[in-house]
Amino acid sequence: MNLITRALSAVGLERRSTANPNDMWGPYQALRNGPVNDQTVQGVSAAYACVQAVSEAVATIPLVVYRRNGLDREAVEDHPLHHAMNMQANPEQSALEAKEFVQASVMLRGNGYARLEFGSNGQLRHWWPWDVDRVRPMRLANGGIAYDYTDRDGSVKRYSHDEVLHIRHRLGPDGVLGISPVEACRASMQLAITEQEHGEDTYRNGAKLLGVLQVPGKLQPNQKQDIKEGWQTNRSGQTPILEHGAEYKPLSMSLADAQWLEARKFSVEEIARIFRVPPSVVGHLVDSNYSTSSELYRQWVSMGLRRPLMSWEQAITAKCLTTLGRKTYTLEMDYENLLRGSSTERAEFYESAIGAGWMDAAEVRRKEYLPPKAEAQNAPV
Numbered sequence: 001m002n003l004i005t006r007a008l009s010a011v012g013l014e015r016r017s018t019a020n021p022n023d024m025w026g027p028y029q030a031l032r033n034g035p036v037n038d039q040t041v042q043g044v045s046a047a048y049a050c051v052q053a054v055s056e057a058v059a060t061i062p063l064v065v066y067r068r069n070g071l072d073r074e075a076v077e078d079h080p081l082h083h084a085m086n087m088q089a090n091p092e093q094s095a096l097e098a099k100e101f102v103q104a105s106v107m108l109r110g111n112g113y114a115r116l117e118f119g120s121n122g123q124l125r126h127w128w129p130w131d132v133d134r135v136r137p138m139r140l141a142n143g144g145i146a147y148d149y150t151d152r153d154g155s156v157k158r159y160s161h162d163e164v165l166h167i168r169h170r171l172g173p174d175g176v177l178g179i180s181p182v183e184a185c186r187a188s189m190q191l192a193i194t195e196q197e198h199g200e201d202t203y204r205n206g207a208k209l210l211g212v213l214q215v216p217g218k219l220q221p222n223q224k225q226d227i228k229e230g231w232q233t234n235r236s237g238q239t240p241i242l243e244h245g246a247e248y249k250p251l252s253m254s255l256a257d258a259q260w261l262e263a264r265k266f267s268v269e270e271i272a273r274i275f276r277v278p279p280s281v282v283g284h285l286v287d288s289n290y291s292t293s294s295e296l297y298r299q300w301v302s303m304g305l306r307r308p309l310m311s312w313e314q315a316i317t318a319k320c321l322t323t324l325g326r327k328t329y330t331l332e333m334d335y336e337n338l339l340r341g342s343s344t345e346r347a348e349f350y351e352s353a354i355g356a357g358w359m360d361a362a363e364v365r366r367k368e369y370l371p372p373k374a375e376a377q378n379a380p381v
Helices: 003-010 045-060 080-086 095-109 186-204 221-236 260-274 290-304 306-320 323-328 343-356 361-367 373-378
Strands: 063-069 072-076 088-090 111-118 124-130 135-139 145-150 156-160 164-168 211-214 247-250 329-333
Touching: 045 095, 045 186, 045 260, 045 306, 063 080, 063 306, 063 323, 080 088, 080 095, 080 124, 080 306, 088 095, 095 111, 095 124, 095 164, 095 306, 111 135, 164 306, 186 260, 290 306, 306 329, 323 329, 343 361, 361 373
Parallel strands: none
Antiparallel strands: 063 072, 063 329, 088 124, 111 124, 111 164, 135 145, 145 156, 211 247
C-alpha cells in the first residue's frame, strides 16, 4: 500500500480498482463527489435500516448444534459452540453483540472477521470480532491465506487461516476478499447521499428558495448593506423588509418541482434492493398492505436471509469443528421462529399435522416451548 493510498484510506477515500484502465482518475472517484463509505452510507436512514434489519436477524437467530444418530439427530446444548455462539462470545461481548457487529461489517464492507480462541482440548472458547480496517488478508506463496492484524499499539501480528472466522458478502475474483455492496453500487449510494444533503441544505436555509434580489439602477455601498440587513431578518423567521425597490426573483425549483420527495422514495427502494431487504421491513410502506407485507417478509426470511445464514453455518463448521467433529455434529441456524404465524395459524397447522399422523401432541408442546402434560399437571400452582 503506497503513501497516497494510505492517506486516502485514512479519510475514507480509499483507492479502488476501476473498470476502465484508461481512466487514470477512476480510482479516485470519491475526490469528485465526496466519500462513499460505510460511515457516510449509514447516514442514509434506508441503508442503516437495511443493515440493521439483516444484522439483528442474524444475531438473534440461534445456532443449533445437532448430534447425528444414524438417520436421526438430536440437539445438544452442552457443546462449547452452543455457549460461544448463542450466549457469550467472549468475556466482554455477548454472542448477539458479536454476531451483529460482524454481520454489519459484512454488509457494509463485504467482509467480517473474528479471531478464534481455542482451548487445550481443541474446542472453541471465545471469539473476538475484529475491526475491518485493522485486518489485511493475503495470499501466501504456498497458496494458503493468512491475516495480518494491527493492534491498537501499532504492532502487527499474523494469524493463520484456521485462527480467523472470515464471513464474506460474496467472494471476489481474488478468491480471498468479499465484494462490498457499498462499493459495487457506489453510484446509487452517492445519489441517495446527495439527495439527503440537498434536503438538509434546503431546510437549513429555512426551506426557502435560492434566488436574487433585483433592484433598478446601481446601488451605493450603504444601500447594499441596508438590503442585506433587511433580508437577514428572514433567518429568524421574521418578514424581511426590502428597500430601494428591491424585488426577490427565485432561481431554483422547489423540492416538489424537482420531485425530490419522489426521488427520495425511489432511493429507499433502490437501497432496499441492493441489500435484498423488502421496503416494508425497513418501514417503507408505500403501496403496501398487510397481505403483501406479510408475504414479502416470509420471502425475505426464506430467500434473502438464507444466504447470510448459510455463510455463518458453513464458516463455523469449517473453522470451529474438527474433522472428527464434522462427522459427529452438524450446525444449523434455526430461523423457524421468524416464520411463526399467529396463534390461529399455528393451531390450524398443528391440528392438520396431528390429524395426518406425522406429529403428536407431545411434539406440538415441545415446539410451543410447553412442558410435557405430566409435568404440567404436577407443577405447583
